[in-house]
Amino acid sequence: MTAASDRAVERLRERILSGEYAPGERLGEVELADKLGVSRTPVREALRLLAAEGLVEITTNKGARVVEYPAHDLDHIFLIRARIEGLSARTAAIHASDADIDKLDEIATELAGYAAHGELDEVYRLNADYHSTLNGLSGSAVVLSTIGSLIHATVLLRTLHSFDEAAMRRSVSHHLEIVAALRARDPDWAEAVMHAHLLSARASLLGPRKHAVEETP
Template identity: 40%
Template sequence: MRLVHNSMHDEVAAQLRERIFAGELAPGSFLDEVQLAEQLKISRTPLREALKVLTAEGLVRHEPRRGCFVNEVTEQDLDEIFPVLALLEGRCAFEAAQHASDADLETLDAMHQKLQKQAKAKRINEYYVTNFAIHEAIIALAGNRWLAGVIADLRKIVKLARLQQLHAPGRLEQSLSEHLAVFAALKARDAEGADAAMRTHLTRQREALRELARAQRSRLA
């Protein structure tokens, strides 16, 4: 199907982004402009503009005289990104505690009840969806577009790692406990407590991913 939207390169970028996250365009793979242009039925001009967008987001890297490749996320990248994410999402929780209305807290309460049910039933995929929605809700409650924008960009890089930290032993229960701690601080309007609890949550996510990667390397050894 031919793309006809005015900002065609944004649509192309969105399609390529989805394919990267789905693993169809694997980390380290070469992005053949001729082939991609034929697949998308577009000229190479909007494709190149789309690749510039993805390069700016960190999903793609451009190598002079070689072309574009899907970026690969290293353990060092994750070690550097997660502390930043922890600080940023912690600040969101801080501001959310100051701004959340009673109605907002009721909505979050319902989301956490759903999260508890999913954790108890060990429905990990559904838990991921609710978990993400809760993070997004807290970011929205902070009402800080600068924080939201930087967090969204960093999350795209982390998503490239394609690691599911909830599969680490005991992580599902631990994650739920951390979420409830954040929510308890939000309900108490304890901004500093919400900040600290969210930072702990993100720090432990990184620890779980590290343990999962270590286990995967051991299996392959």
């Protein structure tokens, strides 16, 4: 996997996550190869990789489509994220350097500014940045790759629902609180806030529907 295949992965992932290729849309190999200026081989490899990431779905002899997550799965995804990212926050509270925490603080603060002005695109970008940075602080590539596909799945939600104002304020507040918990070197606090943060997002994005699993924190 090198230039051609790698670029294909990046461009396809970008277009899917940005919504340019809508959920359910068919992704023909020849068409993509044509658009990207390469042959079918690297396109095929890119599609398989994205399938492993959970962004596309491949059916034998029938080709690839952008995934459409049922609400039931998304519910589970938020529950899993709540637990794994809670673990990341715990690990970070123990092992992150002060400089790491400063960087996270910067992102959270900048995010708060954009949120106050309603610049949603920037908010989404910084939110993804915040979470991936924090997960990176866990110091384990396994954590990062495991959580990666789950985060992608939730990003695809962007085109479906949006945060209301109250949820947005909660989210901003959580981000800042986690930074505070990290500075206090308090693993339990950090984990608990991150857990609440993602359960809050779950409620806001999926709506007040009946949840698949009831939580008792």
